[in-house]
């Protein structure tokens with residue numbers, strides 16, 4: 001095992017680990033914006049600079065590979081000053097008000113500026129105003145809050161593998177765009193929403209909650225659950241407005257848990273991330289229904305509906321034998337519910353005609 | 361999953377999703393991974409970035425083929441030929457893992473004999489894949505240590521789906537790619553809790569945990585546990601139930617599924633359903649089955665209830681209640697308890713945790729899993745959320761990959777299989793091969809995804825993919841309305857010209873109610889699992905209405921070679 005000195009402590013590290021990896025393992029916090037454990041390091045945002053003894057320039061901890069004998073400092077006056085300056089510079093063209101920059105997702109840059117006590121009065125440059133119109137249904141991009149760290153671009157290329165978005169323009173005019181500035185819908189984009197999730201400043205945002213004027217993410221409660229679409233079983237956070245729907249709770253958006261904590265490693269697909277509108281859809285069934293003599297359905301009470309359901313099923317068993325009853329369970333429902341359906345078929349009717357739609 | 365239970369002793373992915381990124385060779389067969397399992401595809405892309413080799417076997421060009429080393433574009437339904445020919449090469453070139461075969465398997469000799477006649481040259485004639493490519497793939501697979509197989513419905517939704525599974529398992533067993541990380545045999549499940557529903561015993565053959573209903577010891581255990589006499593006769597599988605609707609089957613309880621939209625050969629089924637005495641349906645939405653129902657019970661959706669799902673990699677994970685259900689709708693488990701009690705049971709479960717506890721009590725390989733333990737794991741930061749079975753006791757950390765200490769069945773069972781042509785082949789009247797599948801933007805019967813406005817923007821209507829050469833013969837242009845007909849029925853929808861399909865083949869997604877693919881499909885079921893032949897049948901296409909000016913109609917499926925919506929593909 002190789003060793004290095006980190007803030008005056010001797011630490012072992014494994015080959016290939018970056019200074020950020022080593023420091024995080026020690027529980028040291030280094031600020032990062034463009035870093036993502038799933039991506040190749042880019043060293044773009046400069047927020048993670050640390051000092052290596054004997055080197056004139058500070059170095060990005062996220063991109064610098066640890067080496068035998070290195071002497072590293074992650075906290076000192078010079079580093080503090082750097083962080084302050086960097087944040088002050090970022091703030092010269094970044095909205096200062098949370099209401100503006102955090103209409104949707106949280107803006108880590110504002111947190112960081114506050115944390116390092118950055119001066120907010122180093123002048124104001126008009127931020128890049130780009131066209132915010134795009135007919136795609138899900139992804140909103142706000143150039144005002146973009147810091148061009150390219151995390152979204154790298155995600156789209158390295159993880160999703162479709163390279164639908166790129167960095168465009170130069171210098172202070174650098175921004176995120178698509179090839180030929182087409183709508184995302186006309187690119188290779190698969191609407192996975194990963195770019196939204198990785199964006200540290202909330203420049204990439206989910207469109208629908210903004211359009212609907214729903215609460216910003218900071219005011220929502222996250223409930224960790226399992227996606228109900230495919231067999232991957234991604235973990236996701238349902239972001240709930242507890243006061244929504246007259247206090248019944250409303251799902252405002254879905255976000256992914258941090259990378260490294262779940263099977264899906266912080267990723268989701270278009271269905272898991274965006275297809276939640278069905279939950280509160282007006283077509284939901286809200287009352288038990290029974291078909292009457294007239295051949296149409298009528299709403300009724302739970303007790304009545306259950307009574308009729310029980311009578312109906314028992315009646316079939318009586319007339320034709322329990323073997324005439326089929327129980328179709330569902331691979332959409334929970335383990336517990338499937339267990340109960342098969343127990344119902346077997347224990348109550350002494351028959352094994354129980355299956356679900358997708359046995360594959 | 362019967363195929364896997366039989367050969368290995370456990371019907372699930374042998375390995376974990378997180379191991380895919382470390383594989384060096386990925387053999388993907390019958391799985392449109394990037395559309396049906398995008399997250400698995402991301403893991404595969406990661407492996408490929410690190411230098412892994414991907415081979416895709418699929419009659420249709422899919423996104424994954426664009427990053428594959430080779431695309432084996434086989435004729436539909438000829439999987440067994442391809443796989444047996446690969447086995448032939450592995451045996452003939454002595455690339456087998458002798459030690460593994462001797463110590464851990466049985467019946468190898470029989471398979472060796474069977475595959476002897478499946479030469480790559482003859483395979484080339486039947487599958488349409490060159491003998492060289494078959495040899496190359498077989499060698500790469502056999503000689504790469506971390507080589508994994510990934511498959512899904514493409515392989516199992518055939519009348520001979522179980523045969524396909526056996527043929528794949530033979531490859532795994534003869535090379536010993538089992539019981540090690542980033543290898544194995546990995547069925548990717550289509551629906552969120554297919555694995556769980558099977559694990560929980562919602563199958564005519566097994567109690568929870570794949571314990572056979574006709575095993576007297578198992579029966580005795582459950583009779584004691586539930587305090588009632590039980591039947592040792594395996595029940596009918598869904599395909600069989602649907603075929604005897606109105607005859608043997610006179611009543612149904614249907615939870616959370618639309619049997620009318622999802623079952624094959626639906627016109628026959630509807631006739632039968634009209635003769636059924638009584639149907640109770642329990643669902644969150646109205647659906648096609650409701651037309652035949654007598655009682656409808658409004659159910660909660662996943663975000664409105666507590667419970668667990670088990671994913672493809674055997675990982676049990678919590679489902680948590682985030683919001684209240686609308687109106688009087690209730691979680692399915694609560695409805696089930698009330699209904700059972702109305703029918704004379706005496707169930708007193710107070711929450712899903714208690715139901716789960718009762719289930720695992722009688723299943724040794726789930727015994728260490730509980731809601732409580734899952735809560736603890738999810739709250740900690742040391743390990744990935746959830747718990748993978750087998751997990752025999754409360755201190756067990758769960759199992760990442762199966763068969764590490766020997767194959768669970770005791771010995772891995774080689775099963776010789778022979779090629780049987782698909783039940784229905786193209787002929788004079790129906791000159792094309794129809795297959796159906798899923799797309800990225802919708803989900804099964806799409807009762808959920810089509811209620812999502814954004815997904816409808818991206819992919820708003822049904823379509824059929826037709827090769828330009830077949831289109832030309834029929835006078836069809838891109839964007840035209842056509843009628844697709846099979847022996848069972850016909851539907852009208854848009855044609856898109858695409859080189860994703862082979863000449864002679866057409867493909868359509870199965871999500872759209874106005875053009876139900878299963879009006880067309882065949883209900884010949886697999887002899888073992890009863891899974892119907894959704895994938896292939898004979899069909900014909902006829903122009904209904906020219907739609908000039910619709911050249912750019914693009915419904916959001918992956919366009920081969922050209923970017924989406926850019927140009928017409930074909931002429």
Ligand code: SF4
Nearest residue numbers: 156189190192193195
């Ligand atoms: S939604 Fe996904 S595919 Fe589309 S631009 Fe963002 S990261 Fe790329």
Ligand code: SF4
Nearest residue numbers: 227229230234269272
């Ligand atoms: S987010 Fe997408 S990939 Fe993940 S479980 Fe849901 S449907 Fe499957």
Ligand code: FES
Nearest residue numbers: 034043045046062
């Ligand atoms: S996090 Fe290291 S440079 Fe951005």
